[in-house]
Amino acid sequence: MAAPAPALPQEDARVAAAALSEAGDVIELHAADGSATARVHRLGATLISWATASGEAQQQTSIKQDSGEAEQQTLEAGTSGEAQQQAFQERLFVSPLASYQAPKAIRGGTPVCFPQFGQLGPLQAQHGFARNRVWEVAEAGEDSCTLTLAADEFTLALWPHDFRLEMRVSLLPAGALHQELRVQNLGGQPMLFTAALHTYFAVSDVSDASVVGLKGCTYHDNLSGARAVDRGEAVTFPGEVDRVYMGAPDTLKLSDAGRNSVLMIHKHGFADAVVWNPAEGKAAAMGDLGAANWRGFVCVEVAQARSGAVPLQPGGTWAASQTLDLAQGVVTAATGAGVTLVLRRALTGTTMGAAALGQPTGKESAVSAAAATSSTAVMAAPVVPPAPPPPPPQPDQKPAHDVVAGAMARAASQSTIHPLDTMKVRMQAGGGKAAASSSGGAKAPSGKAPSLPPRPVATPLERRLVEVRGLYKGVVGAATGAGIIIGTYFAFYSTTKRFLKERTDMSDASTAFTAGAVAALGSSVVKVPLAVCIRSVQAGIYRNVFHAAQSIVSAAGVRGLFTGFLPTVLEDVPDMAVKFAVYEMMRGVHARLRNGRPANVAEDLVMGGFAGAAAAAATTPLDVLKTVMMCSASSRPTIVTAAAGIMKEGKGLKPFFRGVGPRALSNGLNSAIFFCFFEAIRQVLIKKQQEQQLLQPAAAQQKQQAKQQAKQQRSFAARLKLQQQEQLVASRRPQGSPAACLSLALPAPGWLQQ
């Protein structure tokens, strides 16, 4: 019994456009283990879709093999079409404006460039003609197909060679994909060609994408015409990029910080790699791309281009291929009596009970097997088996990321909302001053008048300026303090969260709630003394935080700095627990609704703002108590005396909600801005970490390959020279078409000499 075919993703314009094309033009493939789907269009043998099962929904897929029969069960995602659809993520980009009608090539997917790449050949047509021709379907199976293109009148008029091209596309286990291009020379003449698989990879945003593995490699810059050695750790896309890397390593990584994914590109037999994105200007000028779509892709093309054309003897075959593979999850295979269990673990997913992490994976062997098929190439460069994928980048691996991102984000958000915060503190401290007068009220040590008497002001404008400046009073101390406090908070939060994730089966929201509470408790040891000083400065009692600390300690001892510890803890524990639980819960809902797409700035603002405002409103009474206590720290009031003081006002519970408006607004804003900064900074740090992780294996591999490539290039040059001599001899003989004789008798063109 064949594995049930998962539904293909339907969201793309490409599907609608492809459906409009002639019936039978699109071949659909389904991986036997349900891990991927693909579509191949006959126009240019272009792979127009490769969608892989995404982590969380596909966390457990068991493939039961029983006497040759395969039965697939998706345990977590359910079996509804909708769930299946959502579980797949498209990896290729096809422009919504793409045409699917020959002779136009499809703008996207993986068109085949042959018999020349770019202008590296005798043809006028950029990238040759293979991408503009409709190929024949030689074989179409469940998870693989073969398309062919043969010379005909049209091609012979452009290029006087009898050839046969074969493109085989296969879906491998664990979502990997293999594409092999085979070229046969059926004519009596040697032929020279350049070629490429021009893959458009879908990325969340081009600014989040980087190609790793090309450091130290020489490239030809198509924009300037110059050659240079790439010294960068990764190729990024700040603007237009168009480079041909000669003798590129056989494994490259395309990292997408937005999707949190790393795609492995293993090439076999292709010497070069091309990296291209047109940026807005050029994209706008391309009718089938348009100004709006260039951010959604990055082209990484495996190519035989500037390293030298391939010389192919009559009767000879050349083959080269690429294997695309995701390094996003950990795939572990355990083989037992007729049962293969594949456990896929998403980046942030929970640990699967039976997963024996670190064992050889089915995925590796599948990739190696695919690579091995390429070694049948007659004149292909030696095949280097792809390196096993590096361990997946773990965003939670470094709590330091959260600490740094949290501290920076909080400092930024605190400075933004500081004036509102000052207003709130003044409302609460002012009201409480009268009320709490029995316990000292808001005053300086020893009941002295505030040390900063208001300066007399002359004009209304000056008065207004002084007021505004007053609202920013203590902003530097507050921002720094807030940064330190939240940094400490995140040190506790991340460590607790990681501990809970590793040791328990708690849901994300419960984990966030518990970790939030533990972190609030732990960080209050740093937070309370800082808050005592900062709030007193905001209330106008002291000049700055140092002055506050010194005065409070000399008046009430170190314990004075811990005034309000209890209400702080009482307030913060529920506040932080609620805030983080609400935030994580909203992110979970967002991820489900948006099919895993990362939240944009506006969505982060809304989610962060809502979480902050809800938590703030619920905990305002404790905040009122805390402010009253902290602003009379020198007389060391207790929570009871502070509450009694407020009750003495005779207004019932109303004073306990003093400042609820500015507080909800200020905390909501603070939280919104904070989570925005936090997510952005964390993404940058994770991206850096991913690049670091990826570079380690790449560097070692690159060294080993450098030798091989030098050797390969020398042999290419020798073969090319021999080929040119043979062609010269052949051109003197009156055979072949007149065009062929003429072209071979002319001096070798520039592209051939490179």
Ligand SMILES: O=P(O)(O)OC[C@H]1O[C@@H](O)[C@H](O)[C@@H](O)[C@@H]1O
């Ligand atoms: O527009 P075309 O012919 O599909 O080419 C797209 C790009 O393809 C890349 O391979 C080339 O390096 C670029 O120079 C070129 O612009």
